[in-house]
Amino acid sequence: MGTVVYGTYHFTKLMGYFGNPEQCSICGRTYKKAVVKDTRWGHLDYIPLLPMGTKYILGCPICADDKPIDKKTAQSVMNDPNPGCQQELKPYIKYDKAAKYREFDIKDVLTGEEICVASDITKSQAKDIAKIRGFKKVETINI
Numbered sequence: 001m002g003t004v005v006y007g008t009y010h011f012t013k014l015m016g017y018f019g020n021p022e023q024c025s026i027c028g029r030t031y032k033k034a035v036v037k038d039t040r041w042g043h044l045d046y047i048p049l050l051p052m053g054t055k056y057i058l059g060c061p062i063c064a065d066d067k068p069i070d071k072k073t074a075q076s077v078m079n080d081p082n083p084g085c086q087q088e089l090k091p092y093i094k095y096d097k098a099a100k101y102r103e104f105d106i107k108d109v110l111t112g113e114e115i116c117v118a119s120d121i122t123k124s125q126a127k128d129i130a131k132i133r134g135f136k137k138v139e140t141i142n143i
């Protein structure tokens, strides 16, 4: 008989960027805010079985300074997408194998600017950074 492991999973999804660009009071960057959907599941032996609720998070897409919002607020934010103002952000991880150095960057595709979000991080920290921002797949670039 093995041990049964139970706990909670979080699944996050970036719903998009909405509203007017606002300057973040933490990182000082001016971007449209990100809405991230965070669904919790209870798992048994790592198999998600029990839905435990969904919350929405409204946050800065760069530093992830964020606050939870309810579903109604999330829907009203997402109904105001401000399509006239484009915003495209591409996350990636830079990895230097020899130096065992890893950093998480977000590129502003429209301006070409690379913003370093975190440097000298572990693989699991990089995963957390992606997760909190709702990024599904983050490319690793070997440097």
Ligand SMILES: [Zn+2]
Pocket: 024, 025, 026, 027, 028, 029, 060, 061, 062, 063, 064, 065
């Ligand atoms: Zn910020």
